[in-house]
Amino acid sequence: MTLIEDLRAAIGDAAVITDPAQFAPMLTDNRRRWHGQAACCALPASTDEVSRLMAVCTKHKALVFTQGGNTGNAAAATPVVADADVGRTVLVNTARMNRIEAIDRVNATAVVQSGVILKNLQDAAAEEGLLFPVSLAAEGTCTVGGTLSTNAGGVHVLRYGSMRAQCLGLEVVLPDGRVLSMLRSLRKDNTGYDLKHLFIGAEGTLGIITRAALAFAALPAARTVFVAAVDSLQAAEKLFETLSKNFSARLSAFELMHAATIAKVREQLPDIPVGFELNHPWYVLAEIRYDTTEESEATRPQIENLLAALFESDTVADAVIGQSETQNEALWRVRESIPSAHKKAGGNVKHDISVPRSSLVAFITECTAELGKRFSWIAPSIFGHFGDGNLHYNMGVKPGLDPRLCFTHEEAIHAVVYAYVQRFRGSVAAEHGVGRIKTGWLRVMRSPEEYEAMRSVKTLFDPENRLNPGVLFDS
Ligand SMILES: Cc1cc2nc3c(=O)[nH]c(=O)nc-3n(C[C@H](O)[C@H](O)[C@H](O)COP(=O)(O)OP(=O)(O)OC[C@H]3O[C@@H](n4cnc5c(N)ncnc54)[C@H](O)[C@@H]3O)c2cc1C
Incomplete structure (x- = not known):
């Protein structure tokens, strides 16, 4: 049987779409700068279906890209593959895994499928007089699985922390179809390595998150x-x-x-x-x-x-x-x-950086002055989570100029900005992830030992590099 026939047998005909026109929006990243290709889009509805799907993909040595709401800013959910690999590329979208399975009001926790939209989770918590505190502008579209996989932050990290801080347990399907169940709703648990943290922020490179146990906070009055x-x-x-x-x-x-x-x-x-x-x-x-x-x-x-x-x-x-x-x-x-507003105006060169809060003023002042010296046409558009030391330090063009000008100097702008990030001992990917746009910078920003340790983790879970290849690691 072919890959498509096996997938249809595993999760049903209707859940495997092969006409690219029907899943075209899923093949382009949120910023519309990356375009992918795939033999099909698979829409599993349960952990069991994801497990069967992954077993089929292993049999056919298929490349698997996981996608939630496709709002990520690092092109990590876009199946960018060589033409020769399109026939064995499967885009897994979690849209049908959208059930809030249980809410425990006394424990202030929920167990949800990974395709649940963040806003729906917030609303369900509010109905119980509780709060799911991670909040960001894309919350009407982004999913629990996507926000966990990017360890999304948002606007209230200062008080509540990012997605990692809300996650008590996870269920993950590994590339070979095995289900790794760590779905505990415990606030304290020191039993050995806490493996769920490897999958949070892993950008879909180690497994597919199928369910999560999440903690709620008190709803502010x-x-x-x-x-x-x-x-x-x-x-x-x-x-x-x-x-x-x-x-x-x-x-x-x-x-x-x-x-x-x-x-x-x-x-x-x-x-x-x-x-x-x-x-x-x-x-x-x-x-x-x-x-x-x-x-x-x-x-x-x-x-x-x-x-x-x-x-x-x-x-x-x-x-x-x-x-x-x-x-x-x-x-x-x-x-x-x-x-x-920036997207509508033609975009700009983006950086999602963090530095220690005590260095923010010096970073902005010195880096912006240096950019102004090098590029006479540059116009900064800086905003973000000052309280977390995290800025969306974006660079556009002065009024009246073609916004595309900044993209012709994109790499040179990145080099200046990231040199300052390094000088201030910061991060080039504070909350959006590395994706496929900063793989080279991951290597630069981490010591050889740390980078190799990360690669070993990848090899442990995905020895054939079939999950989101090109994301986090460039080869
Ligand atoms: C307007 C706007 C504002 C934003 N504001 C913020 C902000 O304030 N803070 C912030 O942190 N981010 C922000 N983001 C980006 C943010 O990263 C995404 O919105 C979100 O975290 C990704 O969720 P998603 O469901 O759209 O995932 P996708 O974009 O579909 O995927 C993102 C990554 O997660 C992986 N993934 C998705 N689902 C799974 C799964 N079930 N298992 C394993 N891997 C999976 C994908 O492979 C990919 O690597 C913003 C984005 C937009 C468009």
């Missing part, structure tokens, strides 16, 4: 959201220190936005109201969460007084505080629309 304008990065840093000192873990988000990024939202997405003037170089969106309404009522005046004092000391130049949930959401919408 209220929040204060505000946007503060600052005239310097030093002022942003001081604002962060002041808020951290005064509100500690209640500070759940501290997002930095270059004025140019908000201007792009205004220009490209006129339906998104920007409820403040753009007279300053930097803006910060901060959120403080409360466990009770009493705490909220007591703390809110404290925030207003603090911002007034920071205004008096010239730390904060202006501020707008959300007066209702509608206004809070409107402020967040501006921040969350930045990636789509």
Whole structure:
């Protein structure tokens, strides 16, 4: 039997699509820069089906690419293969593995299939009076499996941590079809190696995550959201220190936005109201969460007084505080629309970097000055999770120039930025992963010993390099 016939026998005719026109959107990455090819798209609905599918793929030595919502920013879910390999390439999409199987309210945990959309999980938690705290602009499309495989962060890492911190247990199907069950909902468990962590952030290179046990947090009773304008990065840093000192873990988000990024939202997405003037170089969106309404009522005046004092000391130049949930959401919408506004404007050269928080100001100042010296046309569009030391440090072109200009210098821009990242002992892939776009940089950023240890892990689980080949490792 052929690969396709065997797959159909294993998971059903309707779950194996061979007409590329029917799965064309799945063959292109989210940024539309990578285009893949595959003999078919397989849509399994259960762990058992994934297991049978993987056994078939082993028999036929097929290459297997796993895809969730296809919102990843590192082209890691795109089946880029040589023409000679298309006939043995299978794209596995988890869209049908979308069941929230169980919620344990007392344990504050859920067991879900990996194709569950993040927003659906958040809504299910809220219905139980609980919170699934990982939140990002792609949450209406990205999946539990994809966010675990990229160890996605989002906007509330400051308080709750990234996906890794929410994951208590995993079930994974290995390349040969064996099911590795680590699906425990325990908050404490020191029984030997904690293997699930190898699969979190592995970008689909070691196995297919089929189910996860995830922890919920307490649903906040209220929040204060505000946007503060600052005239310097030093002022942003001081604002962060002041808020951290005064509100500690209640500070759940501290997002930095270059004025140019908000201007792009205004220009490209006129339906998104920007409820403040753009007279300053930097803006910060901060959120403080409360466990009770009493705490909220007591703390809110404290925030207003603090911002007034920071205004008096010239730390904060202006501020707008959300007066209702509608206004809070409107402020967040501006921040969350930045990636789509840039995409609509033609894109820019992207970096998802992190450095120690104490080095952020020096990194931005020195690296941006160096780029300005080398490329007279460059225009920075910087935003991101300042509180986590993680920036989307993106470089576009000055107004009126063709946005494609920046892509003709992409490698040279990367080289400058990543040299500064190295100098500040940072990371070239803070939350989006290495994918197939930074494989060379993984080798540069890790010591030979660490890189070889990673390769050994890959060989242990996927000795034939059939799972997401070209992702993480270039060969
Ligand atoms: C507008 C926008 C905003 C974003 N904001 C953030 C942000 O704030 N923080 C952040 O961290 N990221 C952000 N992202 C990127 C983020 O990485 C993805 O949204 C998400 O984590 C990927 O989930 P997905 O289901 O779309 O996975 P895909 O894109 O389909 O896949 C991503 C990776 O996971 C693997 N994978 C998927 N499912 C499985 C599975 N079941 N088993 C094994 N491997 C699997 C794939 O092979 C691939 O390597 C943003 C993306 C967009 C478009």
